[in-house]
Amino acid sequence: MFDEDEARSLLDSLTAKQVEVLDLLAMHRTTKEIARELNIAPNTVDQRISAVRDKWGTTNRKDTTRRYVELLELCDKTTCDFSRVDDEPGGGDDADQDLPVDPVFVLSDARPLAMHREWYEDKGRRPAGLEAFDAKFGRAGRLVAILVLAMIMAMTLASSLAIADALGRLI
Structure with missing residues (x-):
């Protein structure tokens, strides 16, 4: 898809802070976890991801992360023992936050459920x-x-x- 020169130019267009966020995002960290690790606000994490999405023209977090990992692999770089993001192209809407790798449930994970009330509310039940x-x-x-x-x-x-x-x- 990209040659090595294009990959390098796309990676060089990123700021150091965007690279920090993308590295952690590539390790399947949630916005909240990234914010805690970098000591920044969750909104700042989302802004950095959004800036990269605008630069690269990707549609969601997963596509942005997938492209980042592909570009790193083309340039023979890796992110802290991470090799791949799942390869399903266009696999679903990622407006909801990805769940963390470890099975710890945090309050921010419950937010997407509020958008799907029909899952847990039955209108006709007694x-x-x-x-x-x-x-x-x-x-x-x-x-x-x-x-x-x-x-x-x-x-x-x-x-x-x-x-x-x-x-x-x-x-």
Whole structure:
């Protein structure tokens, strides 16, 4: 696709700070992780990625990262033990943030779910469990239920102690 001279000129058009961000992005880091590692704001990370996308005319983060890794390979450079970005061209919309390599869930990963409420909200479902209890009896009903459960637990504890005392006298 590119020859080595074109690859070098594209890589030379990047600033040192953009290269730092792209190196970490090539290692499948999220915006938040990159920001923490470089001690910058997440918006700054996104701005640097966006500037590279504008320079190269790529459409999303994955395409930008893929092109960066391809250019590095053409110039015989590598990014810290990283060899490839997945090779599926045009594989999906990357408006949502990529998940990190390690299975740690952070609050920023929940943001894309807010865009897809239909995944976890069923419009026609009836409430179950505590939701059904609250719907039927309200807050006062919940308070009464808590008091009744507390009394049952106290009575169970008292009867258990009485049984233990009676068994202790038998022995």
